[in-house]
Amino acid sequence: MGTMTRRIAALGLVLATLLPGGAQAQKKVVIYTSNESTLNDLVFAAFTKETGIAVEPVVAGSGVVIRRLQAEKDRPLGDIIWGVSRSLLQTNKALFAPYASKNKDAIPVEYRDPTDLWIGNNLHLLVILQNTKILPADQGPKGWDDLLDPKWKGKIAFTDPANSGSAYSTVTLLVDMWGGGDAGWKKVTALFRNLKILNRSSLVFQGVGNGEYPLGISLEYAGPMWAAGGAPVKTIYPADGTIAAMEGVAVIKNGPNPAEAQAFVDFVNRKDVREMILKATFRRPTRTDLDLSTLPGGMPALSSLKMLKYDEDGWGDKRKETLEKIKDLIQETR
Numbered sequence: 001m002g003t004m005t006r007r008i009a010a011l012g013l014v015l016a017t018l019l020p021g022g023a024q025a026q027k028k029v030v031i032y033t034s035n036e037s038t039l040n041d042l043v044f045a046a047f048t049k050e051t052g053i054a055v056e057p058v059v060a061g062s063g064v065v066i067r068r069l070q071a072e073k074d075r076p077l078g079d080i081i082w083g084v085s086r087s088l089l090q091t092n093k094a095l096f097a098p099y100a101s102k103n104k105d106a107i108p109v110e111y112r113d114p115t116d117l118w119i120g121n122n123l124h125l126l127v128i129l130q131n132t133k134i135l136p137a138d139q140g141p142k143g144w145d146d147l148l149d150p151k152w153k154g155k156i157a158f159t160d161p162a163n164s165g166s167a168y169s170t171v172t173l174l175v176d177m178w179g180g181g182d183a184g185w186k187k188v189t190a191l192f193r194n195l196k197i198l199n200r201s202s203l204v205f206q207g208v209g210n211g212e213y214p215l216g217i218s219l220e221y222a223g224p225m226w227a228a229g230g231a232p233v234k235t236i237y238p239a240d241g242t243i244a245a246m247e248g249v250a251v252i253k254n255g256p257n258p259a260e261a262q263a264f265v266d267f268v269n270r271k272d273v274r275e276m277i278l279k280a281t282f283r284r285p286t287r288t289d290l291d292l293s294t295l296p297g298g299m300p301a302l303s304s305l306k307m308l309k310y311d312e313d314g315w316g317d318k319r320k321e322t323l324e325k326i327k328d329l330i331q332e333t334r
Contacts, residue, residue, distance in 0.1 A: 027052060028056055029264055031080040032078045033057055034059075035059075058078060062165065066092055069081060069092065073253075085245060089113070093250075097254070119265065128235075129222060130233070141215070148187065156213065156216065157204040159197075160198065163201075175188055208226070223235030224299070228296065249264075249269075282297045
């Protein structure tokens with residue numbers, strides 16, 4: 001082989017690793033995600049652009065995603081699970097591989113597994129949304145107790161807890177906050193008499209944003225998201241307290257692309273990436289080093305809010321029978 005031929009062959013080898021279709025382009029990561037398409041599309045495009053790693057998303061509700069992981073545990077097809085709750089991550093951690101993210105020190109210990117099997121990305125606060133066009137800003141509720149007033153009957157949109165983890169958290173949080181046991185359930189029953197039960201979380205914030213309902217019980221990001229789009233939506237942080245429900249990411253044990261999975265974990269919790277996500281989707285980060293006052297959405301610092309304790313594991317263990325009770329309660333109060 002002549003010198004020129006060898007050079008051409010070497011150049012071809014280099015190009016094969018750099019050009020689409022070459023070895024570099026073959027890198028991929030399979031991500032099981034429960035996030036909505038706006039967030040998925042934003043993050044996956046930025047990740048691929050920066051790393052050259054293609055993302056194959058598998059999108060489904062968190063319960064469906066977890067069942068798929070459990071079914072595949074002997075031969076996993078996915079590399080990452082992303083956008084599921086702390087309780088689901090915690091109860092399924094036998095399916096995950098430990099990885100200490102480069103960004104873990106920026107995230108409080110309560111939002112990561114002590115053995116690095118999962119790490120939190122964002123926090124969802126339970127809030128009340130108000131349409132200020134049909135209900136003037138100063139006439140809305142200040143907290144959960146105010147929602148018990150009979151004047152709100154049929155005017156508060158809420159998701160069926162059978163279809164929404166955050167709605168289930170809301171109901172069970174209020175049972176505890178209102179005294180627990182029969183006393184707590186009695187007040188929750190009074191609340192349900194005022195609620196309009198909808199099948200999907202998105203119908204709640206769409207209903208408030210579009211003026212179909214003056215009030216809705218929802219997650220924090222929905223308020224600034226609709227307000228940024230021009231809707232007259234105010235986010236009410238209940239004066240009697242709320243909780244921050246964490247969502248996180250984990251590397252699937254024995255997945256086909258472990259190095260690419262670890263690269264995604266590092267990417268999705270990086271400071272600049274969390275800022276990008278907040279600006280586009282208003283997801284509050286678990287990282288504590290972002291100044292929310294300078295970022296879109298005007299989200300208050302957690303330290304300025306009344307944050308409640310919530311027995312996530314306890315209510316998770318009682319989920320099946322509690323959902324049956326809620327189902328009966330919905331029928332009773334219609």
